[in-house]
Amino acid sequence: xxxxxxxxxxxxxxxxxxxxxxxxxxxxxxxxxxxxxxxxxxxxxxxxxxxxxxxxxxxxxxxxxxxxxxxxxxxxxxxxxxxxxxxxxxxxxxxxxxxxxxxxxxxxxxxxxxxxxxxxxxxxxxxxxxxxxxxxxxx
Amino acid sequence: xxxxxxxxxxxxxxxxxxxxxxxxxxxxxxxxxxxxxxxxxxxxxxxxxxxxxxxxxxxxxxxxxxxxxxxxxxxxxxxxxxxxxxxxxxxxxxxxxxxxxxxxxxxxxxxxxxxxxxxxxxxxxxxxxxxxxxxxxxxxxxxxxxxxxxxxxxxxxxxxxxxxxxxxxxxxxxxxxxxxxxxxxxx
Ligand SMILES: Nc1nc2c(ncn2[C@@H]2O[C@H](COP(=O)(O)OP(=O)(O)O)[C@@H](O)[C@H]2O)c(=O)[nH]1
Ligand SMILES: [Mg+2]
Numbered sequence: 215x216x217x218x219x220x221x222x223x224x225x226x227x228x229x230x231x232x233x234x235x236x237x238x239x240x241x242x243x244x245x246x247x248x249x250x251x252x253x254x255x256x257x258x259x260x261x262x263x264x265x266x267x268x269x270x271x272x273x274x275x276x277x278x279x280x281x282x283x284x285x286x287x288x289x290x291x292x293x294x295x296x297x298x299x300x301x302x303x304x305x306x307x308x309x310x311x312x313x314x315x316x317x318x319x320x321x322x323x324x325x326x327x328x329x330x331x332x333x334x335x336x337x338x339x340x341x342x343x344x345x346x347x348x349x350x351x352x353x
Numbered sequence: 354x355x356x357x358x359x360x361x362x363x364x365x366x367x368x369x370x371x372x373x374x375x376x377x378x379x380x381x382x383x384x385x386x387x388x389x390x391x392x393x394x395x396x397x398x399x400x401x402x403x404x405x406x407x408x409x410x411x412x413x414x415x416x417x418x419x420x421x422x423x424x425x426x427x428x429x430x431x432x433x434x435x436x437x438x439x440x441x442x443x444x445x446x447x448x449x450x451x452x453x454x455x456x457x458x459x460x461x462x463x464x465x466x467x468x469x470x471x472x473x474x475x476x477x478x479x480x481x482x483x484x485x486x487x488x489x490x491x492x493x494x495x496x497x498x499x500x501x502x503x504x505x506x507x508x509x510x511x512x513x514x515x516x517x518x519x520x521x522x523x524x525x526x527x528x529x530x531x532x533x534x535x536x537x538x539x540x
Contacts, residue, residue: 255359
């Protein structure tokens, strides 16, 4: 089992709805929670993580700040299209520290994961790290 | 690469105070003051980019010009959700429009559920002889509500851009402050 959402492992963030070059979406997959992607206003906000291959997902962890409504979707296509809902959750507010949430991947397979931030506790939110434990799917 | 922030600017106040006139004059860079009165039905949306001085950054303002009435259409309701900044407008020749502002401010604040930058705009200053709301009273109200105060005339296109620029800059400042907090929290 590896973190398959690392840039080092070949993962990418091909699409994100906000871009401030000081806080780019690549910061989500650099393995560090000090660096982050900042949203630049309004909701929903989305980003997609693309794996090197179809993966079987065991667990998904996200470190973020001021995120309220969060939904995840997966796609098994080569291109990031035809997403299906996986789960949705309202995160607890946490003023003084990062939010850390874990989701079971239920061993479903995905080539792309889409994160939809539907609302926030502030005008701007940040995503510091996404860690996806999984392995190449045998299908 | 410059940054573009996006903000939802909600414009509220009684009917006929000049909300649509202010919005249209600003949106058209002064090319268009609507001469005839046409009542806004529900909400009208327009978008305008504002450059932040001394940077290459911009704030994209999504301006929601609301009707000065309660409306119940889904679209109008949606427009009220999660405002980023607010503009509360009164007509200096209409005391009632001033009295109503407290209710407008509180309604937007309740919708926002958090601090949002705001301005209080006293419009129609061109109608000097008919003015009934004194400047110091209006200013005092604005201060009490934490709003920046502006006087303007949409008709004469006098000072109409200033409140919008103020809001864009206040929002930009908020972003910079929040990003500093994010850095601190993460380290
Ligand atoms: N004299 C004067 N009339 C104005 C001014 N701004 C708007 N009006 C007029 O006031 C009426 C109502 O304006 P409107 O923008 O539709 O108000 P709204 O209902 O708040 O959107 C219209 O007849 C406008 O032409 C102003 O600055 N001075
Ligand atoms: Mg109107």
